[in-house]
Amino acid sequence: MWHLRYTSLDILVLEHGLLMDWSSVPDGRQSSSTPPSTLYLGPKSDLTLLPVWLMPAATALPWPGKKDLIRQWIGRHVDQRADRTALSSVLRTGPLRLDMHRLIARNGETQSSLTATETNLLAILMRHVGNLVSRDMLVAASLDTTPDPKQRRLDTHISNLRRKLRLSADALPGGPRIHSHRGRGYMLTIDG
Structure with missing residues (x-):
């Protein structure tokens, strides 16, 4: 009951x-x-x-x-x-597709397996596309519970996402990007 x-x-x-x-x-x-x-x-x-x-x-x-x-x-x-x-469990934002259960993301033709932490981070960025997501919010969503006073692990996870899905400024012209806002957080943008 x-x-x-x-x-x-x-x-x-x-x-x-x-x-x-x-x-x-x-x-x-x-x-x-x-x-x-x-x-x-x-x-x-x-x-x-x-x-x-x-x-x-x-x-x-x-x-x-x-x-x-x-x-x-x-x-x-x-x-x-x-x-x-x-x-x-599949999130879609522009050309990005994230399967939360299978831990697989796709950016156009680029597909990659992600860690659970990378999956959570990408999901938050996709849900807040075009908006700055604070470092604190991203660290809270991370499954990495090892103490990290300088939050450098967050930068490593974001760097891995950029590399795996070609989300850096020098990849796939006109495609999605993860932008750094030094000391404040990250923002996912979708051009087009």
């Missing part, structure tokens, strides 16, 4: 005999979001006991038994969720 009240679920599995008091889940919260794909393990006639907002996404399967059907249903819905997550 707690998850239904305070989080967004993609999949919900309910077992026969464990139907809940749905009055503790606010209807307004659920009507404003997509209902989770629901698997009810019990007689189809019991689906009418579910709240109205949950019924369109509900499927009943017999329980006990039919374990293969249950595995197939769960597998299919988990795969669909993974597909949606993969699509939402």
Whole structure:
């Protein structure tokens, strides 16, 4: 119940005999979001006991038994969720493409594998394209937790991004660039 009240679920599995008091889940919260794909393990006639907002996404399967059907249903819905997550994990800004899960970035025809820290840094710069991103904000987003009082590691990570994706001033005329603002931060610009 707690998850239904305070989080967004993609999949919900309910077992026969464990139907809940749905009055503790606010209807307004659920009507404003997509209902989770629901698997009810019990007689189809019991689906009418579910709240109205949950019924369109509900499927009943017999329980006990039919374990293969249950595995197939769960597998299919988990795969669909993974597909949606993969699509939402790709950032696009001009010719730049960043796959946050695969840690791969592309600038036009140039593609490169990135470290997790480089991926986070590029994601912040892409989300703030055309705006100066402070050194403090970039260091906070970095996964590098080793003490670095002079923040030189940040400069190294940015240098690696520039090299890997050809984002320096001397590469790919008219393309994206990461500009340094000495002592203040970095800015990603997209020309054209």
